[in-house]
Amino acid sequence: MKIAVAGGTGTVGRHVVAIARERGHQVVSLSRAEGVDLVNGRGLEQALQNVDTVIDVAGIQTLSTKKAVDYFTNATQNLLAAGKKAGVTHHVALSIVGIDNAHSGLYAGKLVQEDEVRHGGIPWTLLRATQFHEFVPMSIKAASVGPLVLVPTMATQPVAAKEVAAALVDAAEAGPRGRIPDLGGPRPEQLKSLVAAYLAKTRQKKRIVPVHVPRPMGKAMRKGALIPAPGSAVGRQTFLEWLEALDAA
Numbered sequence: 001m002k003i004a005v006a007g008g009t010g011t012v013g014r015h016v017v018a019i020a021r022e023r024g025h026q027v028v029s030l031s032r033a034e035g036v037d038l039v040n041g042r043g044l045e046q047a048l049q050n051v052d053t054v055i056d057v058a059g060i061q062t063l064s065t066k067k068a069v070d071y072f073t074n075a076t077q078n079l080l081a082a083g084k085k086a087g088v089t090h091h092v093a094l095s096i097v098g099i100d101n102a103h104s105g106l107y108a109g110k111l112v113q114e115d116e117v118r119h120g121g122i123p124w125t126l127l128r129a130t131q132f133h134e135f136v137p138m139s140i141k142a143a144s145v146g147p148l149v150l151v152p153t154m155a156t157q158p159v160a161a162k163e164v165a166a167a168l169v170d171a172a173e174a175g176p177r178g179r180i181p182d183l184g185g186p187r188p189e190q191l192k193s194l195v196a197a198y199l200a201k202t203r204q205k206k207r208i209v210p211v212h213v214p215r216p217m218g219k220a221m222r223k224g225a226l227i228p229a230p231g232s233a234v235g236r237q238t239f240l241e242w243l244e245a246l247d248a249a
Contacts, residue, residue: 044078048083062106090123097183098220127180133161154221
């Protein structure tokens with residue numbers, strides 16, 4: 001197939017591009033670095049010429065509900081419109097486990113994205129995954145204040161980004177199937193423990209300050225509403241295995 005990967009230079013996207021190419025597919029990466037802007041549609045029509053399947057793993061880092069909703073509305077509508085014009089026959093999108101239980105920030109944007117995909121006029125597949133192992137260092141960077149790092153009380157079940165990428169390429173090869181089983185990591189964890197392990201591994205002398213996030217989002221984080229339900233797909237690599245593998249990278 002000819003596959004276009006929206007967000008092909010990101011945490012998951014770079015793995016999607018590599019895995020799809022390893023399997024013999026022709027791959028086009030869609031990112032601003034490659035002259036494609038999903039938000040205003042620049043370069044999309046040309047990039048999607050002769051593309052069979054779009055895999056959308058593009059995203060935005062924000063805590064703002066409005067920014068997330070605006071981004072995913074515009075980007076998804078532009079991808080679908082250009083895809084229909086180009087004759088794309090399958091649209092695969094990555095979403096997040098538990099977004100029905102938390103309607104703010106990035107999760108609100110993902111709910112909008114899913115709705116756009118379902119009604120976008122192109123046969124589709126949706127995969128919801130948990131946070132990636134890489135979420136831990138990203139959250140440390142975003143929530144550090146001097147020697148302190150603010151860590152929400154959160155039950156999570158992190159999964160390897162590479163395993164998510166492989167599942168997305170599997171989905172592309174299988175054809176449109178609607179929403180497929182959620183994908184999480186092999187074991188439930190507390191975010192605080194993962195942050196502590198990462199700080200120790202990387203020899204960062206920061207003090208963890210637990211944060212009680214309010215409202216439905218915080219409740220979902222604490223109560224385990226953002227981890228997969230029984231019967232979901234399960235990844236293989238644990239967070240600690242990923243952490244040990246960093247030395248070899």
